[in-house]
Amino acid sequence: MRNFSVSKGEYDDIEAITALYRRVAAVAGGLARAVDEIHDDYVDNFVWKSLKTGVIVVARDLKTKKIIGEIHAYALGPRVFEHVLGELTIAVDPDYQSIGVGKAIFTELMREIREERSDILRVELIARESNAKAIAFYEKLGFEREGRMTNRIRSVGGGFEADIPMAWHRPPVGESF
Secondary structure (H helix, E strand, O other), X not given: OOOEEEEEOOHHHHHHHHHHHHHHHOOOXXXXXXXXXXXXXXXXXXXXXXXXXXXXXXXXXXXXXXXXXXXXXXXXXXHHHOOEEEEEEEEEOHHHOOOOHHHHHHHHHHHHHHHHOOOOOEEEEEEEXXXXXXXXXXXXXXXXXXOOEEEEEEOOOOOEEEEEEEEEEOOOXXXXX
């Protein structure tokens, strides 16, 4: 039995999500943003957009009620992209990694999109090329690699590496997931 619960995120979770993102950003390569780039306006912006146009899911420790994981994606803005959710970001507290939190919240995000958001035909994310474990995980969830953006992201150890754009596409009516 897992020691955490998974549910939809709420606007009242902003403070706890900010604290989570700061913990994850403190680990080299944990997030694209550094700790000093995790501020209230940044978190407020993506939580608000996710609640309004996308999906946000959190995991909470059953004992402490602390948010230990969060994932979100939201509409890109222009109506021509209203069938797309992008800016997908996932964060799992370093003390709770490798126990299934990321898989659980990602699975719930995709379940909600498949079952409750028939208007969404595509979900986009970008992964560091060096994060082979994450890329393999996303592929297991049905995401496909859609290219390679050379020298796009500064590597943890210096230099640059490629980002890998990936997307999930809703199967046409009559086809299974």
